[in-house]
Amino acid sequence: MQQDLFLQQDEGLCGYNRSNSPNFDAVKIQVSRDAVLFKAALKSIAPHILQGIERISGANPFRHRTTPGGQRMSASMTNCGSFGWITDTSGYRYSDAEPETGLPWPTMPADWYCWANQFSDLAGFGVLNPDACLINRYASGTGMGLHQDRDEKDLSAPIVSFSLGAPVLFRWGGFNRQESVCEFLLEHGDVLVWGGADRMRFHGVKKLQRYQHPLTGPYRYNLTFRRSQ
Numbered sequence: 001m002q003q004d005l006f007l008q009q010d011e012g013l014c015g016y017n018r019s020n021s022p023n024f025d026a027v028k029i030q031v032s033r034d035a036v037l038f039k040a041a042l043k044s045i046a047p048h049i050l051q052g053i054e055r056i057s058g059a060n061p062f063r064h065r066t067t068p069g070g071q072r073m074s075a076s077m078t079n080c081g082s083f084g085w086i087t088d089t090s091g092y093r094y095s096d097a098e099p100e101t102g103l104p105w106p107t108m109p110a111d112w113y114c115w116a117n118q119f120s121d122l123a124g125f126g127v128l129n130p131d132a133c134l135i136n137r138y139a140s141g142t143g144m145g146l147h148q149d150r151d152e153k154d155l156s157a158p159i160v161s162f163s164l165g166a167p168v169l170f171r172w173g174g175f176n177r178q179e180s181v182c183e184f185l186l187e188h189g190d191v192l193v194w195g196g197a198d199r200m201r202f203h204g205v206k207k208l209q210r211y212q213h214p215l216t217g218p219y220r221y222n223l224t225f226r227r228s229q
């Protein structure tokens with residue numbers, strides 16, 4: 001244990017060796033003033049992250065939740081960490097337990113936590129210290145409508161997102177619904193870090209096209225690391 005802590009400090013490797021680490025030297029695209037995209041940085045460790053998703057969704061399965069307006073969300077979701085994002089007819093919120101079972105969410109893997117912190121820091125936002133990781137799963141024909149993320153207590157903390165599997169067009173809007181929307185591709189292994197003023201932008205993802213990915217089949221997974229409290 002002690003050894004791991006020293007490794008973490010000495011090599012910045014989160015206690016893991018170089019064969020199990022994201023590519024922190026990945027091509028960096030400054031999408032906007034306060035948004036950075038690290039292209040394909042997770043590619044070599046995608047199987048490891050997918051194993052983690054298997055463990056988490058084995059305990060707390062992916063579920064389609066309902067918006068406060070009564071609409072069934074087309075992406076299915078689960079969470080890990082101390083808190084998880086949920087929605088039902090009474091509203092959007094973070095909860096320390098899964099409502100269906102009363103169980104706490106599975107723990108956030110220590111290496112995911114560490115990588116989210118490293119990407120947040122590399123993008124210029126300092127260490128994120130996420131207490132929640134929302135995992136979205138999209139099948140072909142599903143997407144996510146334009147929305148803002150505003151359920152976190154401190155909206156100055158950035159969000160770090162990992163994309164795995166099928167590609168999708170990400171929709172990046174302005175600060176109200178009326179502003180025009182740009183689109184860019186989020187692909188397998190991409191990491192997007194978003195903070196500052198851009199944190200409050202409307203965003204969403206277009207419907208997934210039919211696709212077969214060698215690791216995830218028809219699915220796209222998106223993990224968002226957040227500080228919720």
Ligand code: MD3
Nearest residue numbers: 136149159161194199201203205222224
């Ligand atoms: C930009 N997820 O879970 S991730 C969400 O691909 C969500 O599943 C999308 O939007 C997905 O809330 C997009 C990238 C992302 C996440 C949060 C943001 C971009 C953001 C918050 C503010 C601005």
Ligand code: FE
Nearest residue numbers: 147148149203
């Ligand atoms: Fe969002």
